[in-house]
Amino acid sequence: MSHLDPYFKQVDNLQDKFIERLRDAVAIPSISSEDARRPDVMGEWLAEQIKALGGTVELRQLGKQPGREHLDLPPCLLGRYGDDPNKLNVLVYGHYDVQPAQKSDGWATDPFTLTIDEKGRMFGRGSTDDKGPVLGWLNAIEAHQKAGVELPVNLIMCFEGMEENGSEGLDDLIAAEANKFFKDVDVVCISDNYWLGTEKPCLTYGVRGCNYYALEISGPGQDLHSGVHGGVTHEPMTDLIKIMSSLVDPDGKILIDGIDDLVAPVTEQEAALYPPIAFTMDDLKESLGNDVSIWTNKEDALKHRMRYPSLSLHGIEGAFYTPGAKTVIPAKVIGKFSIRTVPNMEIDQVTKLVEKHVNEQFAKLKSKNTFKFHVVHCGKWWVEDPNHPNYTAAAKAVERVFGVKPDMTREGGSIPVTLTFQEQLGKNVLLLPMGSSTDMAHSTNEKLDKRNYIEGTKLLGAYLHYVAGEIKRS
Amino acid sequence: MSHLDPYFKQVDNLQDKFIERLRDAVAIPSISSEDARRPDVMGEWLAEQIKALGGTVELRQLGKQPGREHLDLPPCLLGRYGDDPNKLNVLVYGHYDVQPAQKSDGWATDPFTLTIDEKGRMFGRGSTDDKGPVLGWLNAIEAHQKAGVELPVNLIMCFEGMEENGSEGLDDLIAAEANKFFKDVDVVCISDNYWLGTEKPCLTYGVRGCNYYALEISGPGQDLHSGVHGGVTHEPMTDLIKIMSSLVDPDGKILIDGIDDLVAPVTEQEAALYPPIAFTMDDLKESLGNDVSIWTNKEDALKHRMRYPSLSLHGIEGAFYTPGAKTVIPAKVIGKFSIRTVPNMEIDQVTKLVEKHVNEQFAKLKSKNTFKFHVVHCGKWWVEDPNHPNYTAAAKAVERVFGVKPDMTREGGSIPVTLTFQEQLGKNVLLLPMGSSTDMAHSTNEKLDKRNYIEGTKLLGAYLHYVAGEIKRS
Known part of the structure; x- marks a missing residue:
């Protein structure tokens, strides 16, 4: 995988541009639960970004919001980059809408102005959930182009605008397109959750509902x-x-x-998964911002978060x-x-x-x-097979970019679309997070660290190479 | 009391002007609990109105708000109309601040635009609590002037701007001025509560704290x-x-x-006060807007409201x-x-x-x-002697204007200043309400009925004549 080196180098070279891209995205207050801010503008902005990179995009209208028929649902972005029939088709999902935020909620800075401090923390609503990870895929395409390295897969994109408000309309769309737009999908990768701590990446094979x-x-x-x-x-x-x-x-x-x-009772096998996880009670205290954990040991805390x-x-x-x-x-x-x-x-x-x-x-x-x-x-909750080659590939990518084996975890927060993709497409779904445990998604002062954004962009690109190597088109 | 007739006639003649005065007052969103709307503008407007009628006014500054030293307290208006040493000195109290209100709370109309419907209901924040009654005193002066009838008392006015937010600063002011501005006060009259129903006025001799x-x-x-x-x-x-x-x-x-x-246990004497009160469970249901009373009979409901x-x-x-x-x-x-x-x-x-x-x-x-x-x-709660000539005078005024004997009641809502006046001045305090039970003070769609405003203005003026007759300066 030596062709990853020029790709990584371009990611480093382009980091200022990638941060500007995130700044532009954060500036659009795409709050899906507020009528006046129905986040369609954000969908259009994202579509233009993908088109500029040479991708094809459709902003699919999803109709009226059930029970609130005066309101259009935000469109779902269906995009594609590459259509080589010999390449693996990797579906990536993310969302461009955000949780509500007002300065008066207790933000130290304006939530819709990306503000970077001396520690490289990039504060802004949606920075980590989920605009940063979505833009990571776009950044990966751009860095490949600049590096002259061919993308080893066809990238199929599904970026919705209603995730923070129940993903209304998405399940129907996926069901309807399972044998159309999504018919050639081989594996699914979603970057919309977080590392357990701040240093070590993880792969996530389950989420709570x-x-x-x-x-x-x-x-x-x-x-x-x-x-x-x-x-x-x-x-x-x-x-x-x-x-x-x-x-x-x-x-x-x-x-x-x-x-x-x-x-479901915890099996012995399952219980054995928790002790090796790189997570400390100090990590927990830092992410809670105070000593208010109900639990006094790591295993209890992790189980009550994950399962x-x-x-x-x-x-x-x-x-x-x-x-x-x-x-x-x-x-x-x-x-x-x-x-x-x-x-x-x-x-x-x-x-x-x-x-x-x-x-x-x-x-x-x-x-x-x-x-x-x-x-x-x-x-609903979702649990996946963590021994699938989709996970093996991601683990290799983590080792290549970060030099460590990832934690294998389950996540506390729901990402219902994982289940829909699993059920409707019958393909393995992988959660490959970009942000860390201190990012404060849904909270005041949400942020994404510069390191996570830039190294995370490298990771997403590297994953595409490893997964193309692990899985051959059937 | 035949000289009341020309006064009443002028009140009728001037009613459109009085309603415009209320409209102007309601338009000032003098919400004392909101920093940005600290209601000093309202105090100045009111001072100008009194000066235009020939009264003297001081807007007394009360210093900073305790615990929130960046904020000035709203000034207290100290006014006087007439200074004949042979006349009785009647202190009237009211407040020019209001509860918070936003259209989005569920108001049918803009809360700060007085809106009159076909039933003569005048909707607006502060219409009944307490701008209408405060303006009633001003209207009474004006109608006396237009009728050429001399005001039979010296009117001493104390109108505060912090009543809906704990009356901060008022107690200190009253204590400090008890032997100065307030030193000649003979009786106190406050119009800042409500009839029990919608038809029959009441005199109120107690309030809860x-x-x-x-x-x-x-x-x-x-x-x-x-x-x-x-x-x-x-x-x-x-x-x-x-x-x-x-x-x-x-x-x-x-x-x-x-x-x-x-x-305190209910005495037999006290229990006997409740059955004669003109109040029905239908009145209660109407004022609650629904059948959600805890009690099934009038006496229980009244006691749980009053005592x-x-x-x-x-x-x-x-x-x-x-x-x-x-x-x-x-x-x-x-x-x-x-x-x-x-x-x-x-x-x-x-x-x-x-x-x-x-x-x-x-x-x-x-x-x-x-x-x-x-x-x-x-x-604190307050209870007064309802057999004092101040009450007798008010009862006569009610009979003259409305043709009925008033109910003698205690009130559920606190008016802490009653207690302060009682304790600091040692004079009898009377509550003489203008609004009715359906006025929805503190609520959405607060209103004052035109009848209550206009006949109430007559009542306030008539009370001044009767109290001047009942009590001679000592």
Whole structure:
């Protein structure tokens, strides 16, 4: 693989240009959960970038958003670079939409202005999740061109704009195109997760699923003055807080009957995977930003992140949320929470148990308020065979670029599309992350380190060479 | 009191002008809890109005806001109309600041544009709380002037701009001016509460107090991704929701040990006051906007509004609050709640019980997060002698304007200044409301009915004549 050297050299030469590309991408606030920022502009920008590199692109319209028919879904970018029938076809997936972000959330810098500090940390919403990795593929193409090294595979690209909002429309698209646009795909590679620590790359062969729910309680016809009506009316906040408090304990234990029974027991073989992983409690403390881990040893912490379920309470819509004091009785409040799921928790089984639990809890309250349970979005967990040549190739690429064997891990955060590709295309899916554990995806001060972006671009390119070597077209 | 007739006639003649005055006042978004809208502009506008009527005015600066020293407190307007030493000195109090309001909270119309519908309902933030009543006093002066009827009292005005945010600075001002600006005050009249229903005026001789608290829980160094860290970290939301759920039951019962023991038992004499009050469960249902009353009969509902404590959960700062789905673990959340207090609950006794309770609850959680208890603001309850001539005079004015005897009531919402005036000036304080039970103060779609504004202006003027007749200067 000596032809990787000129490629690596060009990646180094082009790094300023690659950072400018990321700066331009971060500047587009493509927040898929905000109507006004439906991220279609970002799709067009990305399409132009790929076309400029010589790729072909279609921005596929996905129709209206289910349940919110005034809104178009963001288009899905279907792209291709190379169409040599003798080459392996590698499908790469990423997403160009981002989580919400406002300076006032606690960002040290404007979230949509890429800001690089003296440690090479590149702060900005979407820097690591997932604009940096998506641009990594484009950077890899460009560096190959500049190096005069032929790309050893055909690159098939699927970059969606709705990942942070349930990937609405994507499953249907993949199903519809499984035997068309995706028909020649040999393997799938997704760069949309994170190293466990900050030094050593990993390959990820499983992710947790996510069932996201909302509890809506309404009562009074409008917000009320707590002095005038406190003590007289059933208050939706009181009811909601009671139900939310029944879901999970401070030590993370889920209190919904039957959930634990669905979790596959840890086998001895599986348990043996955890001790070798390069991860310390200090890494965890750094990524949490404080000494607030529930667990006191690495293995427990990793298992509860990778292969046990969790339940998080995200917030309440409709209640008083600004600084200061407001003596209001909110008339309608919506509590949001989600459950991270693992084998063998089926989406509908979990939803049934949750619905039963919250209905029972509300009935206990004997409240005159009205309760509605909503399923916001659900994505199933996914587990892959980590001994497939797709993984072997990626492991070799990691050793070549970083000089270490990667950790073999499962991931806490859901990436539902992994499962869709696995089921619809019947091909091996690999998660090959670019960012590190301290990147703060979905949080304030999200960042991607320069090293991860540049060496990560080398890794993605190297992977394409190794996978072309490991797998011959059947 | 035949000279009231020309006064009433002028109020009717001037009603369009009075409504324009209210429209101008509502257009100033004088939200005292928002830094950027510190309501000094409103104070100046009001001062100009009083000067134009021939009154004298000082906008007294109250210094910096305690704990937030970058912010000036809004000035308190001290005004006077008339200085005849033979006349009774009536102190009238009101406030020119308002609760927060945004169209997106659920307002049918822009909250800062007075909008009048076909039923004569005048919608706008501050219309009824408390700009309408404050302007009622100005309207009364103007109508007297136009009618050529001499005002029978000297009117001493105290209009503050911080009522919706704890009346910071006001108590000190009143204490400092008790023997200066306020030294000749004979009686006090405050129009800042509401009729019990929509047809019959009331006089109010007591109000509940309000102790407002915040529970701050912080843990992770920054917001986290619930997929990456859910199940691994102690989550501030989980802890906060547990503590908030321990405060009150859906039927309004306060769960904090010792609170009930502080509440004075209902005497037979007192219990007898409730049945005659003109109030129905239908009135209650209308003011709640739905059938969500905890109580099934009038007496219980009235007692729980007027003379029993209540606890309301207002909301959470720092958590996810917008529509949509965000898979965030908030790093720091602040839960807000308040307790409405009644005789004999002393502020510090209540705070001590609350602090003990929440500290015990947090300790039970065995969480590594950090918990802080904050007292946001407290105002004590107030009860007055309803047989004082100040009340007799007001009752006569009600009969003259509305043709009915007023209900004698206590109010659920706190008006802490009542207590301060009672204690500092040693004079009788009367609450003489203008608005009705359906006005939705502090809520979306706050309004004041045209009838209440115009007949209420007549009432305020008539009260001045009757109180001048009932009480001779000592």
